[in-house]
Amino acid sequence: MRILVMGCDGYMGWPTCMHFSSKGHEVIGIDNYFKRYTALELDCEPIVLNPNLVERTRIWEGLTGNKIGIYIGDVTDYHFLKSIFIDHKPDVVIHYAEQPSAPYSMLNREKAAFTLQNNLISTLNIAYAVKEVNTQCHIIKLGTMGEYGTPNIDIEEGWFDIEHKGRTEKFLFPRQASSLYHTTKIQDTDMLWYYVRTWGLRVTDLMQGPVYGIFTDEGKQDSRLMTNFHYDEIFGTVLNRFVVQAVVGHPLTIYGSGTQIRGYINIKDSLACVYLSAMHPPEHGKLRIFNQITETFSVNELAEKVYAVGKKAGYSVEIKHYDNPRVETEDHYYNPKYTGLMEMGLHPNYLTDEVVEELLCLVERNKGCINKNSILRGVKWNK
Ligand SMILES: NC(=O)c1ccc[n+]([C@@H]2O[C@H](COP(=O)([O-])OP(=O)(O)OC[C@H]3O[C@@H](n4cnc5c(N)ncnc54)[C@H](O)[C@@H]3O)[C@@H](O)[C@H]2O)c1
Incomplete structure (x- = not known):
């Protein structure tokens, strides 16, 4: 298949390019280096600076003989995007090209406006390019479990059957986000649902929880092919952050009571x-x-896991509860359904002690590059 990966320089984008390429698909990637520039601007670069995309594709081709085509440009630029659709006629477009950070979207009005504009226009452009060039193309869009919030009822997989005054209807499961970034993901879902109804597009929307880890089968073959690993307050996800904190002797940063549960x-x-x-x-x-x-x-469970594995490895790990900078419910019911992907064939790699140990080793090897100032910068939802 011809696969177009939007946001191919990112944490998920580059490993996705290699994954599809290793299985014999033709892969084209687009990225405007937003994340690299922003990390530089906000003093929160990843633990290892990854080679640029052209260099990574050269290394990949040398290793496997497979080419990955790269375009440096902005998905919100419709003419640029459409010309790539016309040239490559993708069978699948994987859409990662968004501003993915909740704290970034809460920094100030400018960052909020950028998040809205970037995330919604990139999604709009992809819907239009598919409609105008190839309506057969399957859009795979990354959403987030954060779209649902933490409702006091079970969370279904995207859809909800409602019975009201004796009549029934299927709706999108109610969504209520707890950051502006997550709100844009809800708006993406709504927009795609509109164009599915109106233009008959075919779309898969993946409500993803925070991702952890760095090692993928392809990335392990050469350290220069590893994906970027952020541990800072803006782009780092919680488990990756806790591992770095354990290694550098920073208290594990639990926000509030730590009873918040996520997938x-x-x-x-x-x-x-x-x-x-x-x-x-x-x-x-x-x-x-x-x-x-x-x-x-729960956040406490994650911290306890890193604490236990870190202690065993000889680190003096401390757990600390900080005033919660976010506006979120800390004690809540949480029972999401997540059987669909397993029914399709997913065999999960669960969070074992070995996974945490592997991460600790990677961070230990690069300890000298860690910027402690980026761990806690104090972005508050309600300043
Ligand atoms: N990583 C996670 O834990 C997680 C969890 C849930 C959802 N998601 C979603 O998955 C997707 C991928 O996440 P990620 O962690 O790889 O993010 P990432 O920031 O590492 O990757 C996104 C890439 O898209 C690029 N980009 C952004 N706007 C662009 C534009 N207008 N034009 C071209 N390129 C652009 C960035 O430069 C970056 O390289 C995002 O949509 C994110 O919201 C991620």
Whole structure:
């Protein structure tokens, strides 16, 4: 298949390119280096500076003989995007090209406006390019479990049957986000659902939980091919952050009581879910939604896991509760359904002690590059 990966320089984008390429698909990637520039601007670069995309594709081709085509440009630029669709006629477009950070979207009005504009216009442009160039193309879009919030009822996979005054109807499951970034993901879902109804597009929307890890089968072959690993307050996800904190002797940063529960997923499983979705497209005129997580933990449980493995490895790990900078419910019911991807063939890699140990070793090897100032910068939701 011809696969177009939007946001191919990112944490998930580059491993996705290699994953599809290793399985014999033709891969084209687009990225405007937004994340690299922003990390530089905000003093929160990843633990290792990854080679640029042209260099990575050269290394990949040298290793496997497979080419990955790269375009440096902005998905919100419609003429640029459409010309790539015309030239390559993709069978599948995987859409990662968004501003993915909740704290970034809460920094100030400018960052909020950028998040809205970037995330909504990139999604709009992809819908238009598919409609105008090739309506057969399957859009795989990354959403987030954060779209649902923490309702006091079970969370279904995207859809909800409602019975009201004796009549029934199926709706999108109610969504209520707890950051502006997550709100844009809800708006993406709504927009895609509109174009599915109106133009008959075929879309898979993956409600993903925070991803952890760095090692994928392809990335392990050469350290220069590893994906970027952020541990800072803006771009780092919680488990990756805790591992770095354990290694540098920073207290593990639990926000509030730590009783907030979320669904998590290993980066290897995240790739597998996207791959399975591409191999099993929905029919036309269908918005298919999966909850892309493999297990749930409270923040305290994650911290205790890193504490235990870190102590065993000889680190003096401390756990500390900080005033919660976010506006969120800390004690809540949480029971999401996530069987769809497993029914399609996903075999989860769960969060074992070995996974944490592997991460600790990677961070230890690069300890000298860690910027402690980026761990806690104090972005508050309600300043
Ligand atoms: N990583 C997670 O834990 C997680 C969890 C849930 C959902 N998601 C979603 O998955 C997707 C991928 O996440 P990620 O962690 O790989 O993010 P990332 O920031 O590492 O990757 C996104 C890439 O897209 C690029 N980009 C952004 N806007 C662009 C534009 N207008 N044009 C071209 N390129 C652009 C960035 O430069 C970056 O390289 C995002 O949509 C994110 O919201 C991620």
